[in-house]
Amino acid sequence: MLDTLAPLEKPVNPGLRSGQMSVLAGLMDGDGLNEAETPEFNDQTIWMLAVRDKRDRSAFALLFDYFAPRLKAFVIRSGTSAGQAEEIVQDVMLTVWRKAALFDPHRSQTSAWIYQIARNRQIDLFRKNRRPVPEELDLDLSDEPDPSQIIAMEQEVGQLKDALARLKPNQREIIEQAYLGELTHQEISTQTGLPLGTIKSRIRLGLERLRHDLKGMR
């Protein structure tokens, strides 16, 4: 117990007794004392956790305002008619609300989680069989969240985002098409000069931690 607290210790008011210490340590993240109720997660994570844990409708409305117009453009780009696109947007956003309990910020970003819901929904509409998806991992919500891990994940994704932003527009276009299901990855790799390797190494950095986290779950 003491060992795990040690790295968090800051110069302490000598008047504090050990019991008070551990309460303080519980409120600290890697950067020190956090007065806000939520640590410094990005907006999307904060909204999503409010939806998951508090069934917060105003947070859901914020998620809707951010994602719904993007989802509509996204599904239209991957071949859905404008009319059906709004139906998909509606289904996806309702799924976000209804399945929020499955969202785990330690291993997923809000946008990644919503992306996957949207792709599943689109594919289901095209096919007679439901798209096969892996078993869900059991999420134990009684587990204490680990803010530093969530923030580290966000930082990792931020770096990946920067790497994507530095691509030339036509290169980014190709990757977009791939994740919209428009290209096979073979078609991507035949496009010369695409620094997919850079992106992949970014993915791998993130993977290492994902993998580590997942090992404990089964």
Added chain:
Amino acid sequence: MTAITHHVPDALLANYAAGNLPYAFSLVVAAHISLCTECRAQLEAHHVVGGLMLENASKEDLSADLKNNVLAQLDDAVAPQEHYRRSGIYPGPVMEALKGKPPRWKSLGLGVRQSILSADHDSSLRLLYIPAGTAVPDHSHNGLELTLVLQGSFSDDTGRFGVGDLEVADQHLEHTPTADPGDACICLAATDSPLRFRSIVPRLLQPLFRI
């Protein structure tokens, strides 16, 4: 249970994440991921990239009433979706393909049995039951074949495949998989039908086999 050593090649996983695979192949990939945290992590990394594409997407105007319609439905009661859990050796996605029932085995002779889970224009999916020491019969395939071990193990020229291992084979791999001694080997196998899918397969295969 020994550790999984044969995983989903990344190009296949990326195609799964993007939704490019025929039904039978995506089911085998989903079943493997249900058993394999490493590939699950890799898949989630692909979802992160997909999510960033979504964040970067342009915005399309919504109908004026869409948001209120959605908010008004938040409290609606929804019939729970049929949800298939793992049962014995069969991961959730396989149970879904079985519609929650045990496999209906048909004999292929020599103690080998199969249970066809789906067959459509672009892929077919079956369970195979191979007694210990027996070779997998009729093993020619024209395109891509994915085989996931659910019980026991088999070996061929390329190695040994135990529970959770995925073998990815194409028409260039001549092999005679043989069930190892011990428990009978039960596998989930997906192939593409030679008729319609042939033109797509080589595109999928190239990154996997460097042909």
